[in-house]
Amino acid sequence: MSVVGPRLRPNLFERSRPGRGNGKIPHPPADALDRLPTEARREQPPALPELNEPEVVRHYVNLSQLNYAVDTGFYPLGSCTMKFNPKLNEWAARLPGFAQLHPLAPDEAAQGTLELLWELEQSLAEIAGMRAVTLQPAAGAQGELAGILMIRAYHRDRGDTERTEVLVPDSSHGTNPATATMAGLRTVTIPSAPDGGVDLEAFEAALGPRTAAVMITNPSTLGLFEKRIGELLTAVHEAGALAYMDGANLNAILGRFKPGEAGFDVMHINVHKTFSTPHGGGGPGSGPVGVGERLVPYLPEPRVLREADGSFRLERPGERATSIGRLRSYVGNTGVLVRAYAYIRAHGASGLREVSDDAVLAANYLKHRLRGAYDIPYDRPCKHEFVASASTIRKRTGVRTLDIAKRLIDHGFHPPTIYFPLIVDEGMLIEPTETEPVETLDAFADALLEIAREAESDPAALHDAPRSAPVRRLDEATAARQPNLRWKPMTGRQMPCPD
Amino acid sequence: MAYGPHTADDRARMLGALEIDSVDRLFDDIPEALRASALRLPPPEPELLLSQRLMALAARNRTDLASFLGAGVYRHWSPPAVDQILLRGEWYTAYTPYQPEISQGTLQSIYEYQSLIAELTGLGVVSASHYDGAAATAEAALMMCRQTRRSRVLVSAAVHPHYAATLRTYFHGRLEVDVIPMAVGGETAGTVDLEALERLLSQPDAPVAGVVVAQPNFLGLLEPMARIGELAHAAGALFTAVIEPVSLAVLAPPASYGADIAAGEGQPLGIPPQYGGPYLGLLATTEALVRQLPGRLVGLTTDIDGRRAYVMTLRAREQDIRRDRAASNICTNQALLALAASVWLAAIGPHGLRDVAAWGAVRARELETALAAVGVARLHAAPYLNEFAVRVPDAKRVHRRLLERGFLAGLPLVEVLPGEPALADGLLVCATEVTTPDEIATFASALGAELSGDGRADGQVRSPAPTGAAR
Numbered sequence: 001m002s003v004v005g006p007r008l009r010p011n012l013f014e015r016s017r018p019g020r021g022n023g024k025i026p027h028p029p030a031d032a033l034d035r036l037p038t039e040a041r042r043e044q045p046p047a048l049p050e051l052n053e054p055e056v057v058r059h060y061v062n063l064s065q066l067n068y069a070v071d072t073g074f075y076p077l078g079s080c081t082m083k084f085n086p087k088l089n090e091w092a093a094r095l096p097g098f099a100q101l102h103p104l105a106p107d108e109a110a111q112g113t114l115e116l117l118w119e120l121e122q123s124l125a126e127i128a129g130m131r132a133v134t135l136q137p138a139a140g141a142q143g144e145l146a147g148i149l150m151i152r153a154y155h156r157d158r159g160d161t162e163r164t165e166v167l168v169p170d171s172s173h174g175t176n177p178a179t180a181t182m183a184g185l186r187t188v189t190i191p192s193a194p195d196g197g198v199d200l201e202a203f204e205a206a207l208g209p210r211t212a213a214v215m216i217t218n219p220s221t222l223g224l225f226e227k228r229i230g231e232l233l234t235a236v237h238e239a240g241a242l243a244y245m246d247g248a249n250l251n252a253i254l255g256r257f258k259p260g261e262a263g264f265d266v267m268h269i270n271v272h273k274t275f276s277t278p279h280g281g282g283g284p285g286s287g288p289v290g291v292g293e294r295l296v297p298y299l300p301e302p303r304v305l306r307e308a309d310g311s312f313r314l315e316r317p318g319e320r321a322t323s324i325g326r327l328r329s330y331v332g333n334t335g336v337l338v339r340a341y342a343y344i345r346a347h348g349a350s351g352l353r354e355v356s357d358d359a360v361l362a363a364n365y366l367k368h369r370l371r372g373a374y375d376i377p378y379d380r381p382c383k384h385e386f387v388a389s390a391s392t393i394r395k396r397t398g399v400r401t402l403d404i405a406k407r408l409i410d411h412g413f414h415p416p417t418i419y420f421p422l423i424v425d426e427g428m429l430i431e432p433t434e435t436e437p438v439e440t441l442d443a444f445a446d447a448l449l450e451i452a453r454e455a456e457s458d459p460a461a462l463h464d465a466p467r468s469a470p471v472r473r474l475d476e477a478t479a480a481r482q483p484n485l486r487w488k489p490m491t492g493r494q495m496p497c498p499d
Numbered sequence: 500m501a502y503g504p505h506t507a508d509d510r511a512r513m514l515g516a517l518e519i520d521s522v523d524r525l526f527d528d529i530p531e532a533l534r535a536s537a538l539r540l541p542p543p544e545p546e547l548l549l550s551q552r553l554m555a556l557a558a559r560n561r562t563d564l565a566s567f568l569g570a571g572v573y574r575h576w577s578p579p580a581v582d583q584i585l586l587r588g589e590w591y592t593a594y595t596p597y598q599p600e601i602s603q604g605t606l607q608s609i610y611e612y613q614s615l616i617a618e619l620t621g622l623g624v625v626s627a628s629h630y631d632g633a634a635a636t637a638e639a640a641l642m643m644c645r646q647t648r649r650s651r652v653l654v655s656a657a658v659h660p661h662y663a664a665t666l667r668t669y670f671h672g673r674l675e676v677d678v679i680p681m682a683v684g685g686e687t688a689g690t691v692d693l694e695a696l697e698r699l700l701s702q703p704d705a706p707v708a709g710v711v712v713a714q715p716n717f718l719g720l721l722e723p724m725a726r727i728g729e730l731a732h733a734a735g736a737l738f739t740a741v742i743e744p745v746s747l748a749v750l751a752p753p754a755s756y757g758a759d760i761a762a763g764e765g766q767p768l769g770i771p772p773q774y775g776g777p778y779l780g781l782l783a784t785t786e787a788l789v790r791q792l793p794g795r796l797v798g799l800t801t802d803i804d805g806r807r808a809y810v811m812t813l814r815a816r817e818q819d820i821r822r823d824r825a826a827s828n829i830c831t832n833q834a835l836l837a838l839a840a841s842v843w844l845a846a847i848g849p850h851g852l853r854d855v856a857a858w859g860a861v862r863a864r865e866l867e868t869a870l871a872a873v874g875v876a877r878l879h880a881a882p883y884l885n886e887f888a889v890r891v892p893d894a895k896r897v898h899r900r901l902l903e904r905g906f907l908a909g910l911p912l913v914e915v916l917p918g919e920p921a922l923a924d925g926l927l928v929c930a931t932e933v934t935t936p937d938e939i940a941t942f943a944s945a946l947g948a949e950l951s952g953d954g955r956a957d958g959q960v961r962s963p964a965p966t967g968a969a970r
Contacts, residue, residue, distance in 0.1 A: 009607065011607065011610070011611055011614075012611050012614075012615075012841075012845055013611075013614065020848075021846075021848040021851075022848065022850050022851070024578055024846070024847055024848075024851050025576070025847060025850075025851045025854040025855055025858070025932060026854070027854055028854055028857040028858045028860075028861045029861060032857040032858070032860050032861045033749055033857055033860055035860075035864065035882065036721070036749070036750075036860070036882055036884070037721065037882055039723075039725065039751070040714075040721045040724075040750055040751060040882065041749060041750065041751060042747070042748070042749055042750055042751050042752060042755075043751075043755075045748070045849055045853060046618040046619050046747065046748065046752070046849060046852075047618050047849075048615060048618055048619075048844060048848065048849035048852065049615075049845060049848070049849075050848050050849060050850075051845055051848065053578070053580055053846065056580060056584075056842070056845045056846050057580055057583075057584065059845070060584045060587075060608075060842055060845075061584070061587065063603075063604040063607055063608055064584075064587045064589035064590050064604050065589060065604065066601075066602075066603040066604035066607070067589040067590065067593045067601065067602055067603070067604035067605055068593065068598070068601035068602065069588055069589045069590070069591075069592040069593040070588070070592035070593070071588025071589065071592040072588070072589060075593075075594070077594060077597070080594055082592075082594060083502075084502050085588075085591070085592050086501070086502055088546050088549065088550060090586065090591075091550075092550070092553040092557075093773070094582070095553065095554065095557040096557070096562055097554075097556075097557025097558050097559070097560040097562050098556075098557045098560065098773060098774070099771040099772070099773045100562040100574075100771060100772060100773075101560045101562055101772060101773065101774040102566060102568050102572055102574075102772045102774070102907065103572055103772060103774050103775035103776075104568060104570050104572070104910055104915075105560075105561065105564075105568070105774070105907060106898070106899070106902060108561075108902065109560065109561035109564065109902065109907070110560055110561075110774060111559045111560065112555075112556040112557055112558065112559030112560040113556070113560055113774050115556060115559070116556050123540055126538060126539055126540060127538065127540075129535065129536075138630035138631065138634065138776065138777070138833075139630065139829070139830065139831040139832070140830065140831060141818070141828040141829055141830045141831065142630060142634070142828075142829075144828060145669075145828060149668065149671055152671070173818075173819075173830075174817075174818035174819040174820070174821070174822045174825065174830075175818050175819075175828045175830050177818075177822040177823035178818035178821070178822060178823060178825040178827065178828035179828040180823060181823045181824070181825070181828075182669070182827065182828050183671070184671065184673040186823075187822070187823040224528075225526075225528045225529055227528050227530065229530075229533065230530055230532060230533050253529075253535075254538075255535055255537075255538045256526050256529060256534065256535055257529050257533065257534065257535050258535040258536065261533070261535060261536060262533045270831075272831065276502075278591040278592055278835070279591075279592065279593065279594035279595075279831075280590070280591050280593075280833075280834050280835030280836075280838075281590055281591070281593045281594065281595070281596070281602075281605040281608075281609075281834040281835055281838065282594065282595040282596070282605070282609075282627065282628070282795065282831065282832050282833075282834030282835075283628065283777075283831045283832040283833045283834045283835065283836075284776070284777030284831070284832075284833045284834075284835060284836060285831035286777075300668070316914075317660070317664075317914075317915065317917070318917075324668060324671070325664055325665075325667055325668035326633065326661055326664040326665045326667075326668055327634070327665060327668055328630055328631050328633045328634050328661075328665055328776075329571065329631050329632060329633040329659065329661035329662065329665065329764070329775070329776075329778075330572075330631075330661065330774070330775030330776065331774065331775045332775055332776060333775070333776035333777040334773055334774040334775045334776060335771075335773040335774075335776060335777055336776070336777055338553075342549060342553060344540070345541070345544045345549055345552070346501040346502075346543060346544055346546065346549055347501055347543055348540055348541050348542040348543035348544065349537070349538035349539070349540040349541070349542065350542065350543060351501055351543040352538060352540070353538065354503065355503070357522045358503055358505055358510075360522065360525045360526070361505075361510065361513050361514070361517075361522050361525065362513070364513075364517055364525055365513040365516055365517065368516055368517055369516075380528070381524070381525045381527070381528060383525075405598070406600070409598065409600055409601055414598065414601065415598055417597075420819070434503055434505075435502050435503060435504065436504065437504035437505070437509070438504075438505065438509045438512065438513060466600050466601075469600035469601050470600065470601070470603050471599070471600055471603055471802040471804075471806055471808040472600065472802040472803050472804055472806075473600065473802060473803050474599050474600070474800055474801070474802050474803075474808050474810045475800045475801050475802070475803070476800065476810050476812065478800050478801070479798040479799070479800035479810050479812040480798070480812050480813055480814075483789070483796075483798050483812060483813060484798050484799040484800075485610075485613055485617075485623065485624055485625070485789075485796055485797070485798050485799075485812075486610075486613050486614040486617040486623055486624075486625065487610070487611070487614040487799075
């Protein structure tokens with residue numbers, strides 16, 4: 001097709017030719033479906049693409065090559081922990097004994113997986129300093145929902161029904177306030193203190209008999225450990241509220257800080273961040289939730305239980321009346337959890353602590369290298385990530401963080417998270433992780449320093465970046481104004497490409 | 500550390516640049532009283548030993564059984580090309596395509612996925628993926644409430660019980676769920692009781708936001724979807740069809756019977772069962788409801804040079820933009836599974852998909868006939884595609900006995916629907932294209948022998964599975 005550029009690919013539908021690609025499945029008898037009532041039958045077969053296998057393979061291999069990925073280069077996307085995904089774990093999850101196990105197989109047929117899940121629950125509880133863990137949530141955001149629903153159930157059981165507010169700092173992930181809304185609670189946003197930390201006084205002023213929960217990310221989304229967390233947790237509990245910890249930044253504190261020990265009542269863990277399970281182009285994740293003693297009765301069902309004889313089983317429906325119920329079908333994203341189990345076993349106690357040590361060392365080193373060329377709005381030792389800002393550069397040259405991010409692509413790097421957290425002007429949240437060699441950190445720092453110089457010497461070039469990517473900057477406004485969300489054969493002026 | 504690159508020299512260099520003597524200095528901001536106790540976990544395990552541990556655990560699962568278990572998760576053959584494509588690191592080690600210039604592979608694949616599911620369902624707007632069938636169904640119910648500004652949803656008793664339970668959790672007493680009972684007795688037993696539905700829809704003080712019915716339903720039966728849709732719409736309610744995507748090769752697409760939303764489990768599109776996930780939540784709707792749709796959407800556009808390109812769009816629905824006013828809190832989704840489903844659909848093609856669905860119908864019919872021949876009859880009379888319930892007294896015990904003989908004999912319904920007396924003796928069984936005639940014959944023979952009290956005498960049964968599996 002002439003409508004695609006040199007590196008872009010015709011889509012599956014354009015590649016289709018009637019009659020291609022038959023023969024993988026033998027044909028069933030012609031009368032196979034005659035017993036179905038006509039009104040339940042489909043009149044027209046779906047117009048799905050017809051391709052032979054070589055075309056399918058080429059299509060997807062070529063498409064994959066348009067992607068940047070951890071396996072192709074440095075991916076310092078702050079808040080996402082884009083560390084190396086061990087290949088052993090991909091192999092393990094595909095072992096037929098794990099992959100082919102039906103989720104409703106009876107417990108006696110699933111002892112291997114149940115033991116793995118139970119042991120993973122124990123390990124995560126130990127890492128989080130929590131009493132118990134559920135593996136059910138499919139992602140961090142679903143873990144948040146589980147946590148807030150448990151907090152709600154806890155207050156209800158105590159007859160404490162006036163607690164309808166969730167306090168969230170303005171630097172939080174968007175999932176925190178969105179979760180509060182899904183749980184039927186109201187978000188109260190608390191501004192951050194000038195040093196980027198929680199504003200203890202502002203929290204204390206907002207805490208009260210209406211507060212159900214406080215949601216804190218620690219280290220914060222600025223990559224800073226909340227030094228006053230002990231005081232804050234005391235204030236939260238004195239007000240009769242519970243403390244939720246967003247565990248997105250757990251990679252910074254393994255073996256150094258156990259949220260449950262410190263007084264958090266509940267936290268979620270993103271195993272696709274800290275425990276190396278692949279991000280998959282957007283998912284799957286898995287969001288186990290750890291709870292302290294008070295919330296154990298409310299854990300989602302089913303839990304994985306260990307019997308007195310050493311065997312394992314799933315909790316039966318309705319076995320624990322206090323449970324908040326199910327968040328999804330079956331037990332959880334088990335295939336993801338197999339990978340997380342392997343990662344934790346591979347590292348052990350000493351290795352996990354080293355993960356955080358190296359992640360924090362790398363972030364501080366990178367921050368040190370950028371100081372001077374970029375603003376470092378909160379310049380104290382960071383944890384596994386830090387915020388740099390192009391605020392001064394923008395004032396001097398008109399070059400924005402967006403331009404710098406796009407120029408990094410020309411230097412062969414994935415940009416950091418940009419314009420998050422929302423409280424930083426022209427912010428870039430940079431998270432190198434522990435699996436990048438120091439040569440890579442240096443090369444990335446060199447690229448950012450050169451871009452800062454380029455902003456002075458040739459700002460126009462930055463507005464044009466990227467030039468080396470498969471496509472250049474996109475017309476996002478038209479995409480939103482005239483949404484085209486599915487392929488329909490297009491002709492003439494409807495064709496989105498002029499050629 | 501297993502995958503860390505740093506040598507002692509590297510660390511020393513970085514510490515030197517920071518002018519500190521130990522990495523501990525970087526953790527000085529953790530208040531002393533709050534520092535962690537020692538991690539009590541086993542020591543690191545080298546990959547060789549870890550791989551042996553993992554193989555031993557996997558071997559303790561019984562995946563050698565001849566399986567007739569479906570109940571929402573179905574075994575299908577997947578061409579090896581599919582997994583080989585999924586193993587490319589460019590797919591699975593990328594994240595959400597926040598930088599579209601270097602994510603066109605993922606973005607185009609999601610757009611193609613949206614297009615494929617739009618073809619199957621007939622509904623033009625498809626989310627980039629949701630967690631699973633249960634969460635997608637719950638989100639569909641929430642969409643109906645937001646759109647109609649009503650707070651009561653009717654859910655068929657023959658929707659997957661995990662989906663109904665999930666929906667209740669998402670509603671958590673804030674919104675109301677009423678169950679539409681199944682008809683008991685007669686030709687329509689096991690399907691939606693239409694008279695009860697009409698009654699539930701006509702309570703003037705409790706207007707209904709939407710109706711949720713599965714096709715095929717949890718018992719494998721086909722529901723009168725067009726009629727249900729008419730009743731819902733006549734009451735000003737919306738209509739969500741919980742669909743099984745392989746069946747849509749041969750069954751009427753949701754758009755044709757007036758569904759406003761299709762939700763369902765994408766696992767049958769070539770995704771392995773893997774004890775519960777990761778799966779693929781399917782969520783499709785009409786253009787009229789696009790602003791209510793949770794999760795990511797990819798749209799077609801151009802770059803500044805006019806080249807065709809893809810980008811995440813309509814993002815003002817999402818949590819990272821809208822925070823507490825977002826359509827949902829979903830962030831990470833199941834993108835890799837949407838890719839898996841697309842590659843599988845592309846690899847087997849439309850004729851292959853139709854043949855997969857038709858083989859399920861053929862093998863299931865053979866199963867029905869073989870079971871009837873040993874005195875095991877269907878529990879319901881309504882038509883089915885590839886799954887149905889049979890009457891087996893004391894189904895739980897029989898199921899356990901057959902497990903010892905190498906069969907995964909479907910699902911005793913009492914385990915998941917204990918509140919339905921009409922299903923107390925029900926055993927839900929299914930067949931797909933991977934079910935063999937030999938498995939059907941030996942299963943029927945074993946079940947017949949079990950019921951006639953002659954379990955041990957039958958020479959036809961498979962030998963018990965290797966030891967070590969059950970403990």
